[in-house]
Amino acid sequence: xxxxxxxxxxxxxxxxxxxxxxxxxxxxxxxxxxxxxxxxxxxxxxxxxxxxxxxxxxxxxxxxxxxxxxxxxxxxxxxxxxxxxxxxxxxxxxxxxxxxxxxxxxxxxxxxxxxxxxxxxxxxxxxxxxxxxxxxxxxxxxxxxxxxxxxxxxxxxxxxxxxxxxxxxxxxxxxxxxxxxxxxxxxxxxxxxxxxxxxxxxxxxxxxxxxxxxxxxxxxxxxxxxxxxxxxxxxxxxxxxxxxxxxxxxxxxxxxxxxxxxxx
Amino acid sequence: xxxxxxxxxxxxxxxxxxxxxxxxxxxxxxxxxxxxxxxxxxxxxxxxxxxxxxxxxxxxxxxxxxxxxxxxxxxxxxxxxxxxxxxxxxxxxxxxxxxxxxxxxxxxxxxxxxxxxxxxxxxxxxxxxxxxxxxxxxxxxxxxxxxxxxxxxxxxxxxxxxxxxxxxxxxxxxxxxxxxxxxxxxxxxxxxxxxxxxxxxxxxxxxxxxxxxxxxxxxxxxxxxxxxxxxxxxxxxxxxxxxxxxxxxxxxxxxxxxxxxxxxxxxxx
Amino acid sequence: xxxxxxxxxxxxxxxxxxxxxxxxxxxxxxxxxxxxxxxxxxxxxxxxxxxxxxxxxxxxxxxxxxxxxxxxxxxxxxxxxxxxxxxxxxxxxxxxxxxxxxxxxxxxxxxxxxxxxxxxxxxxxxxxxxxxxxxxxxxxxxxxxxxxxxxxxxxxxxxxxxxxxxxxxxxxxxxxxxxxxxxxxxxxxxxxxxxxxxxxxxxxxxxxxxxxxxxxxxxxxxxxxxxxxxxxxxxxxxxxxxxxxxxxxxxxxxxxxx
Numbered sequence: 001x002x003x004x005x006x007x008x009x010x011x012x013x014x015x016x017x018x019x020x021x022x023x024x025x026x027x028x029x030x031x032x033x034x035x036x037x038x039x040x041x042x043x044x045x046x047x048x049x050x051x052x053x054x055x056x057x058x059x060x061x062x063x064x065x066x067x068x069x070x071x072x073x074x075x076x077x078x079x080x081x082x083x084x085x086x087x088x089x090x091x092x093x094x095x096x097x098x099x100x101x102x103x104x105x106x107x108x109x110x111x112x113x114x115x116x117x118x119x120x121x122x123x124x125x126x127x128x129x130x131x132x133x134x135x136x137x138x139x140x141x142x143x144x145x146x147x148x149x150x151x152x153x154x155x156x157x158x159x160x161x162x163x164x165x166x167x168x169x170x171x172x173x174x175x176x177x178x179x180x181x182x183x184x185x186x187x188x189x190x191x192x193x194x195x196x197x198x199x200x201x202x203x204x205x206x207x208x209x210x211x212x213x214x215x216x217x218x219x220x221x222x223x224x225x226x227x228x229x230x231x232x233x234x235x236x237x238x239x240x241x242x243x244x245x246x247x248x249x250x251x252x253x254x255x256x257x258x259x260x261x262x263x264x
Numbered sequence: 265x266x267x268x269x270x271x272x273x274x275x276x277x278x279x280x281x282x283x284x285x286x287x288x289x290x291x292x293x294x295x296x297x298x299x300x301x302x303x304x305x306x307x308x309x310x311x312x313x314x315x316x317x318x319x320x321x322x323x324x325x326x327x328x329x330x331x332x333x334x335x336x337x338x339x340x341x342x343x344x345x346x347x348x349x350x351x352x353x354x355x356x357x358x359x360x361x362x363x364x365x366x367x368x369x370x371x372x373x374x375x376x377x378x379x380x381x382x383x384x385x386x387x388x389x390x391x392x393x394x395x396x397x398x399x400x401x402x403x404x405x406x407x408x409x410x411x412x413x414x415x416x417x418x419x420x421x422x423x424x425x426x427x428x429x430x431x432x433x434x435x436x437x438x439x440x441x442x443x444x445x446x447x448x449x450x451x452x453x454x455x456x457x458x459x460x461x462x463x464x465x466x467x468x469x470x471x472x473x474x475x476x477x478x479x480x481x482x483x484x485x486x487x488x489x490x491x492x493x494x495x496x497x498x499x500x501x502x503x504x505x506x507x508x509x510x511x512x513x514x515x516x517x518x519x520x521x522x523x524x525x526x527x528x529x530x531x532x533x
Numbered sequence: 534x535x536x537x538x539x540x541x542x543x544x545x546x547x548x549x550x551x552x553x554x555x556x557x558x559x560x561x562x563x564x565x566x567x568x569x570x571x572x573x574x575x576x577x578x579x580x581x582x583x584x585x586x587x588x589x590x591x592x593x594x595x596x597x598x599x600x601x602x603x604x605x606x607x608x609x610x611x612x613x614x615x616x617x618x619x620x621x622x623x624x625x626x627x628x629x630x631x632x633x634x635x636x637x638x639x640x641x642x643x644x645x646x647x648x649x650x651x652x653x654x655x656x657x658x659x660x661x662x663x664x665x666x667x668x669x670x671x672x673x674x675x676x677x678x679x680x681x682x683x684x685x686x687x688x689x690x691x692x693x694x695x696x697x698x699x700x701x702x703x704x705x706x707x708x709x710x711x712x713x714x715x716x717x718x719x720x721x722x723x724x725x726x727x728x729x730x731x732x733x734x735x736x737x738x739x740x741x742x743x744x745x746x747x748x749x750x751x752x753x754x755x756x757x758x759x760x761x762x763x764x765x766x767x768x769x770x771x772x773x774x775x776x777x778x779x780x781x782x783x784x785x786x787x788x789x790x791x
């Protein structure tokens with residue numbers, strides 16, 4: 001009976017021992033290097049504890065005194081989100097068709113993809129500061145920013161959906177002699193419509209969230225109000241704004257989820 | 265010969281019933297009204313709007329050609345940006361484990377912990393990284409640390425929520441089997457729950473790292489470290505050719521990040 | 534020896550699923566429990582290792598009253614009761630060895646469990662048992678790579694690793710094809726003999742029950758209405774076990790009680 005082995009070890013995650021040890025050592029070296037070189041002023045951090053106490057002390061209780069300002073900021077955020085969603089979705093549709101491998105010719109396809117990659121790669125806040133410099137402070141810069149942001153997401157998802165459509169339906173339309181636009185309306189749109197509606201609602205929710213942020217760099221909406229409150233050390237008003245932002249985001253997420261469930 | 269329509273006595277067909285039509289019309293009207301309301305009441309100076317294509321063209325014109333003289337410094341700070349994203353993701357992943365555990369209905373010890381877990385997740389998720397960064401810059405002063413903590417705070421909610429959902433969706437049968445062997449709660453978790461959520465754990469961590477890479481590029485705009493500081497500096501001094509270099513560097517970084525995370529996903533999952 | 538007395542199990546406020554049930558199992562016999570779906574077979578088995586909480590009654594295994602145990606005491610008692618499941622209940626993403634060793638989790642330290650550092654005698658015993666059932670060459674294979682029969686063999690080895698005083702098998706062959714099913718039944722019978730282990734098997738397949746077990750217990754809606762050797766299970770007994778519907782039976786019971 002004792003001819004059975006009495007040791008066992010789990011098969012390693014990376015089979016090649018050289019690669020395995022190289023990965024482990026590489027990770028360890030990276031962590032040590034980052035911790036050693038990262039410029040953190042620990043003295044300043046210690047002061048931070050006391051400062052945090054002061055900030056939170058100043059923030060409680062949240063102040064809703066200037067609720068007029070709060071409501072105006074929010075209405076502006078909602079307007080920005082609505083306009084950006086409408087514009088972004090409208091522009092996303094042609095870009096998505098450009099970026100779908102199965103319907104666009106190769107050069108157009110690359111152009112469409114490039115649009116989407118650029119729109120996706122830049123955080124809305126970066127896009128916002130550029131637009132603020134180009135078209136001035138205010139909600140218009142916010143709308144333009146979120147249009148770009150919407151294209152990055154909606155056009156990408158829509159292009160993927162278009163690439164998945166059943167070409168049989170398109171062929172059937174062509175076989176019956178339907179012209180290009182009719183084919184589009186009868187064979188392609190019905191297939192992408194449910195996804196399109198879901199994406200639009202999702203993006204409206206996303207844009208509302210993002211509109212709270214782009215304001216911090218001057219692109220209008222509640223974010224501008226929040227940044228001002230922070231800048232003036234009005235921490236109680238800042239907390240009030242934050243609470244309302246969280247509440248609105250939760251409600252918006254709930255509503256958007258409910259509608260998408262109903263539609264999709 | 266009679267046509268089909270004559271045979272069956274019907275010549276009109278509509279796609280939607282009147283009630284459906286009314287609902288569709290109502291939805292369209294509501295959307296149109298919302299857009300009209302936003303358009304008419306938003307406080308923009310329309311002259312600027314009509315002027316904007318020209319302004320944009322002018323701006324991009326001034327960016328060209330990008331000025332690479334500061335490329336060395338830009339790349340160094342870009343690396344710092346990657347470090348912020350990576351360290352913050354790593355810490356957030358570890359900190360989100362207990363949160364996910366108490367926020368999942370099937371593993372949470374009791375109702376109170378469930379609600380604490382959910383409260384942490386909601387707070388973390390609903391406040392954007394930039395807003396967290398504003399707060400931590402006020403606390404810790406401008407610098408990398410504020411950025412790391414801001415990204416951590418936002419990521420805990422994201423990772424914790426997805427991981428918690430993965431825990432709720434596990435196959436309960438192995439858990440039952442290990443309970444039947446008399447294993448303690450902790451060992452049941454280690455052997456029956458952990459292996460089942462491992463794929464989600466890796467997928468979510470990689471996904472969040474990718475997102476954090478993007479987020480860490482803007483932290484500098486509120487003073488929380490990373491490449492954003494250089495971008496802000498270049499824009500404030502109207503050094504548009506350098507700003508263009510920074511933007512290109514960010515674009516390359518984000519695309520590389522996406523390639524790396526796609527590679528890791530393929531290898532690990 | 535396992536002695537069940539006056540066992541009642543009621544889910545919520547409904548009719549009891551187990552009604553004042555008595556059952557004694559002595560020695561190393563292989564006992565099968567038959568009965569239609571909903572008869573309470575699975576509930577009975579799960580009451581023994583307390584995966585299901587009995588409403589009232591007593592279950593005594595080798596002198597230990599199981600129904601009163603809590604926490605660490607309950608886990609200690611469960612270590613002595615092996616269980617094999619219909620759906621195998623393996624951890625798919627772990628290797629066969631880890632699945633098998635998970636039967637020993639109650640005996641080893643948490644640290645060893647996490648580091649996968651199992652005691653030498655456990656590893657040797659695992660290889661012996663795996664070889665006995667023909668899966669030793671799969672030690673490093675992930676459980677989800679195996680076929681159904683192989684997976685159930687892993688399940689059996691995991692239960693035997695506990696060195697149990699009794700083995701419970703809940704429909705161990707219901708997810709398997711007929712040939713594999715017979716192999717697993719044969720294996721359970723042979724292992725019971727070799728390890729001098731009493732085995733209780735819930736089973737739907739009466740032919741297999743007759744062929745592979747020493748004693749058949751027939752349940753009908755929460756009661757034992759047949760308990761004898763396979764030879765005594767005639768058509769008349771079969772009809773009594775498999776007739777009626779749970780609802781009609783429970784209603785009848787209620788009327789009788791009034």
